[in-house]
Amino acid sequence: MKKYFGYSIAGVMAASLLSACSGAANAESAEIVEAKFTSSGAVEIPENWREWIFIGTPLTPNALNGGEAPFPEFHNVYIEPSAYKHFVKTGEWAEGTQIAKELVSVRPNNNAPDGSSQEVSGRGYFQGEFNGLELTVKDNKRFSGEPGGWAYFTFGHQPEPYNQTAEASPTEACNVCHEVGAETDFVFTQFYPVVRAVQE
Ligand code: HEC
Numbered sequence: 001m002k003k004y005f006g007y008s009i010a011g012v013m014a015a016s017l018l019s020a021c022s023g024a025a026n027a028e029s030a031e032i033v034e035a036k037f038t039s040s041g042a043v044e045i046p047e048n049w050r051e052w053i054f055i056g057t058p059l060t061p062n063a064l065n066g067g068e069a070p071f072p073e074f075h076n077v078y079i080e081p082s083a084y085k086h087f088v089k090t091g092e093w094a095e096g097t098q099i100a101k102e103l104v105s106v107r108p109n110n111n112a113p114d115g116s117s118q119e120v121s122g123r124g125y126f127q128g129e130f131n132g133l134e135l136t137v138k139d140n141k142r143f144s145g146e147p148g149g150w151a152y153f154t155f156g157h158q159p160e161p162y163n164q165t166a167e168a169s170p171t172e173a174c175n176v177c178h179e180v181g182a183e184t185d186f187v188f189t190q191f192y193p194v195v196r197a198v199q200e
Pocket of ligand 1: 058075101134136153154173174175177182187188189
């Protein structure tokens, strides 16, 4: 018993020495809550993305896109809180960062031809029902083939229930547009006032 105890203390000491020596990269990943993956490499749907940090809601309604917007819904965007904290501290997206984008239909309520409805605060666009979920994950080890290490997933463009797992989308389908158009390491920070407010 005594001996066993002695060994395990030595083990713990060795482990903490090792982690102290392996530097900043480990310290960084230790503080980030990472996505879960199945044994075949699909990502699991996050548990509570609506409790993450809400950063903004771009809207590309059909009425402004010739009736055929690829995503006619509101796009509610959320960052996993530990990754957000890291960004506030460093201005960088840590390895393991997760960002979710949930689509929410424009509320149908005797809509005018431009899709707007009249509500108590005025005529405009109001949120209806959840209609899809996407996720991006930065992981240069797991996704070494993806530019920037960012992989993109969709759990369905449909009302709930969403798919419970998702395979990474092909690079050309998602990553390419983010690489070209997004302002901060593949993330469209130019559209997120909450993020711009904490950026240097
Ligand atoms: C034509 C360009 C384009 C393509 C292709 C594209 N996106 Fe995006 N994506 C955007 C823009 C612009 C935003 C900023 C928010 C918005 O307008 O919805 C965005 C935002 C996001 C976000 C929120 C984080 C961020 O980077 O701002 C996620 C998650 C996301 N897209 C997932 C996907 C997935 C999954 C695919 C492929 C199925 C995809 N995107 C394909 C343009 C694109």
